[in-house]
Amino acid sequence: MKLSDVVSALHLPLFAEVPLLVFMGIFIGVAVHLLGNKSELAQLGTLPLRDERNRGRRDLP
Amino acid sequence: MSTEVEKFNYDDAVVRKFAFATAVWGVVATLAGLWLALMLVMPDLSFGLPQLTFGRLRPLHTNAAIFAFAGNAVFAAVYYSSQRLLKTRMFNDALSNFHFWGWQAIIVAAALTLPFGITQSKEYAELEWPIDIAIAVVWVAFAVNFFGTIARRRERHIYVAIWFYMATIITVAILHIVNNLSLPVSATKSYSIYAGVQDAFIQWWYGHNAVAFFLTTPFLGLMYYFLPKAANRPVFSYRLSILHFWSLVFIYIWAGPHHLHYTALPEWASTLGMLFSVMLWMPSWGGMINGLLTLRGAWNRVAEDPVLKFFVVGVTFYGMATFEGPLLSIKSVNALSHYTDWTIAHVHSGALGWNGFMSFGMLYWLAPRIFQTKLWSKKLAELHFWCGTFGILLYIVAIYAAGVTQGLMWRAFDATGRLQYPDFVETVVRLIPMYWVRVVGGSLFVAGMVMGLVNIVMTWKNRPASYAESTDEAPALGPYTGHTPKLVVPRYSQMTATGHAFVYFAKAQWHRVWERHPFKLAIWTAVAVIVASAFEMVPTFLIRSNVPTIASVKPYTPLELAGRDIYVAEGCYNCHSQMIRPIRAETERYGEYSKPGEFVYDHPFQWGSRRIGPDLQREGGKYPDLWHVRHMQDPRSTTPQSIMPSYAWLEHQELDFGSVQKKVDAMAMLGVPYGDAVLHAEQLAHAQSREIAERIASQGGPKHLENKQIVALVAYLQRLGTDIKHQGS
Numbered sequence: 001m002k003l004s005d006v007v008s009a010l011h012l013p014l015f016a017e018v019p020l021l022v023f024m025g026i027f028i029g030v031a032v033h034l035l036g037n038k039s040e041l042a043q044l045g046t047l048p049l050r051d052e053r054n055r056g057r058r059d060l061p
Numbered sequence: 062m063s064t065e066v067e068k069f070n071y072d073d074a075v076v077r078k079f080a081f082a083t084a085v086w087g088v089v090a091t092l093a094g095l096w097l098a099l100m101l102v103m104p105d106l107s108f109g110l111p112q113l114t115f116g117r118l119r120p121l122h123t124n125a126a127i128f129a130f131a132g133n134a135v136f137a138a139v140y141y142s143s144q145r146l147l148k149t150r151m152f153n154d155a156l157s158n159f160h161f162w163g164w165q166a167i168i169v170a171a172a173l174t175l176p177f178g179i180t181q182s183k184e185y186a187e188l189e190w191p192i193d194i195a196i197a198v199v200w201v202a203f204a205v206n207f208f209g210t211i212a213r214r215r216e217r218h219i220y221v222a223i224w225f226y227m228a229t230i231i232t233v234a235i236l237h238i239v240n241n242l243s244l245p246v247s248a249t250k251s252y253s254i255y256a257g258v259q260d261a262f263i264q265w266w267y268g269h270n271a272v273a274f275f276l277t278t279p280f281l282g283l284m285y286y287f288l289p290k291a292a293n294r295p296v297f298s299y300r301l302s303i304l305h306f307w308s309l310v311f312i313y314i315w316a317g318p319h320h321l322h323y324t325a326l327p328e329w330a331s332t333l334g335m336l337f338s339v340m341l342w343m344p345s346w347g348g349m350i351n352g353l354l355t356l357r358g359a360w361n362r363v364a365e366d367p368v369l370k371f372f373v374v375g376v377t378f379y380g381m382a383t384f385e386g387p388l389l390s391i392k393s394v395n396a397l398s399h400y401t402d403w404t405i406a407h408v409h410s411g412a413l414g415w416n417g418f419m420s421f422g423m424l425y426w427l428a429p430r431i432f433q434t435k436l437w438s439k440k441l442a443e444l445h446f447w448c449g450t451f452g453i454l455l456y457i458v459a460i461y462a463a464g465v466t467q468g469l470m471w472r473a474f475d476a477t478g479r480l481q482y483p484d485f486v487e488t489v490v491r492l493i494p495m496y497w498v499r500v501v502g503g504s505l506f507v508a509g510m511v512m513g514l515v516n517i518v519m520t521w522k523n524r525p526a527s528y529a530e531s532t533d534e535a536p537a538l539g540p541y542t543g544h545t546p547k548l549v550v551p552r553y554s555q556m557t558a559t560g561h562a563f564v565y566f567a568k569a570q571w572h573r574v575w576e577r578h579p580f581k582l583a584i585w586t587a588v589a590v591i592v593a594s595a596f597e598m599v600p601t602f603l604i605r606s607n608v609p610t611i612a613s614v615k616p617y618t619p620l621e622l623a624g625r626d627i628y629v630a631e632g633c634y635n636c637h638s639q640m641i642r643p644i645r646a647e648t649e650r651y652g653e654y655s656k657p658g659e660f661v662y663d664h665p666f667q668w669g670s671r672r673i674g675p676d677l678q679r680e681g682g683k684y685p686d687l688w689h690v691r692h693m694q695d696p697r698s699t700t701p702q703s704i705m706p707s708y709a710w711l712e713h714q715e716l717d718f719g720s721v722q723k724k725v726d727a728m729a730m731l732g733v734p735y736g737d738a739v740l741h742a743e744q745l746a747h748a749q750s751r752e753i754a755e756r757i758a759s760q761g762g763p764k765h766l767e768n769k770q771i772v773a774l775v776a777y778l779q780r781l782g783t784d785i786k787h788q789g790s
Binding site: 019023026030035038045046 | 142145146216218220222285286289290293294295296298299300302303304307308311312315333336589592593596
């Protein structure tokens with residue numbers, strides 16, 4: 001018996017729904033996390049503006 | 062924890078190299094595009110040279126735009142921003158240089174092979190196996206350098222731009238390897254290990270995610286770093302950027318099958334692709350709004366700063382393209398748009414508007430910093446912006462109009478229920494004025510790219526005699542001493558272990574841990590991509606009802622196989638599809654709709670994605686052999702208004718009979734049941750070529766064609782779609 005025989009015989013009517021549920025679970029988890037860490041995350045969002053203390057560059061526009 | 066401040070410098074030399082390469086390849090890629098646009102209205106521009114035909118040059122244009130122009134822009138962004146966000150120099154300068162020179166060598170190899178017909182014929186993955194291996198090696202060097210830099214960082218939190226880069230590196234590696242698995246026949250020829258439906262599925266899983274993870278996620282990383290820098294404002298919502306990241310990683314990877322609606326792909330896969338594509342609307346627009354709102358309080362500067370102008374238009378095009386993408390994935394819209402120029406307009410709004418403008422916004426911001434002098438001409442940058450903007454608008458409006466016109470004409474029926482435009486060329490002629498507008502728009506965009514290159518070169522020429530080191534300082538990263546939430550089940554708790562696990566998950570503290578552990582983040586990103594891909598691939602490959610076999614479908618004869626390789630080498634798939642959708646307008650025009658079982662021996666599939674010329678799936682037996690010979694010699698001798706280039710050399714160039722046996726052997730190794738042909742493929746090919754050559758001569762055509770390439774191509778074209786005709790379908 002081949003693997004394709006097994007998978008063909010499985011009849012997976014819910015196959016496409018499983019990833020939707022997985023996605024929703026992760027999405028909700030990340031959203032909950034983000035809602036709970038407002039000030040800390042806002043601070044982390046400023047990282048690009050804090051990344052060069054010494055410029056070593058001249059004549060910037 | 063160590064509090065000693067360490068001083069270090071950044072490697073901007075590699076950023077300068079990638080920035081230069083971006084500007085140079087940008088001009089090359091768009092010039093090639095302009096040449097191709099001209100060929101649609103002046104087909105003789107190939108001058109009878111095989112290397113200059115549309116079919117061979119189009120992959121050169123797409124590869125140059127994606128991998129040379131956008132690729133180098135991404136690498137410039139990654140090397141500049143990663144060092145600063147992670148507060149460390151790149152892990153290894155030698156690897157950085159290997160990455161730069163290796164990537165440029167790959168681009169040159171592409172430019173040297175594609176015009177010579179050395180191609181796998183998979184869109185955006187045309188390069189043959191030795192170059193694919195080189196790409197994998199260079200990519201691994203890049204990955205080692207990138208992750209090594211992360212490991213040596215002095216900043217604990219991994220900023221979201223780095224997450225986007227990480228997802229790019231991991232996913233592109235997976236996509237590249239899986240899609241390019243092939244069996245080599247020679248140093249310049251290989252056959253995909255997948256066939257027909259499976260090959261199409263894998264290709265568009267790759268094709269769509271090349272857009273997602275090569276042209277979207279790294280550019281979002283670029284946006285989340287360079288836009289705040291240019292606006293001197295933090296990103297509007299860092300929380301939204303994290304949500305944007307995970308939503309894209311989870312959703313994008315599923316969306317590929319929307320490229321194959323109404324084809325022989327199983328219905329469930331097509332629907333799943335559509336559903337996830339529509340779901341992409343929200344995170345994409347969330348990201349666009351996040352980008353635009355980052356400019357809050359800085360909008361007054363947009364009028365005077367060309368960098369911000371480029372970024373604003375770039376992000377706006379991201380919004381437009383990501384609105385249109387899900388729209389085109391809806392089956393009823395796709396029925397109209399697929400195979401038409403609408404798709405081409407969509408792609409260019411993304412590639413020129415989003416990738417092009419974000420790249421040049423970044424280059425204009427970077428140039429004074431990496432060359433340590435003022436930008437040579439702000440006015441020229443402004444002119445570039447306006448030329449580019451008007452160029453894109455002219456280009457896409459003309460091509461949208463062309464696409465909708467094409468789609469409507471293909472499906473138009475007259476009052477008697479017959480096709481209103483039964484001759485395909487009628488629909489081609491109608492588009493010519495729009496193709497001219499496209500040339501004008503494209504010329505404006507190319508002019509802008511040249512201005513950009515001149516500005517970068519002149520800024521570089523004004524550089525100081527020696528560059529000052531770009532230095533920074535930060536304390537070394539010690540062990541983490543903060544709170545780390547763990548999943549603990551108290552001994553006397555009234556809640557079950559599953560309940561505790563649920564609460565731990567719902568509080569999502571695990572995400573906070575991942576943000577400090579980039580390798581966990583990388584692994585979970587890879588898991589998300591692999592699991593999502595497996596959910597679609599496993600049933601496509603393993604459920605037999607998805608690809609029912611058809612008893613009358615037989616392997617190509619050795620000569621037909623050689624002819625098919627000529628079809629592949631000439632890039633015919635760039636203009637002709639081999640996929641008749643189960644739509645009445647299509648079956649009326651082309652014949653019986655395509656069945657999955659018809660393609661089981663097609664390594665690689667040749668369904669195409671566009672119809673500049675008609676579908677060829679049922680071409681076999683439609684015309685006499687001589688018609689094909691005349692048509693290839695001069696397409697306008699059989700179809701006066703045709704815009705197809707001449708393929709006259711096929712009548713003079715010798716067919717390489719010596720390679721036929723090897724090709725058949727390779728196909729047999731891939732499971733194609735060749736039977737006796739495995740033992741004497743060359744003799745069989747000679748016998749069939751003599752038969753066809755005699756027939757052509759007897760029809761009044763040229764004599765002694767039995768050793769010429771044209772005979773093999775005619776054999777292949779006359780076979781197309783005939784297997785199920787034999788069955789009487």
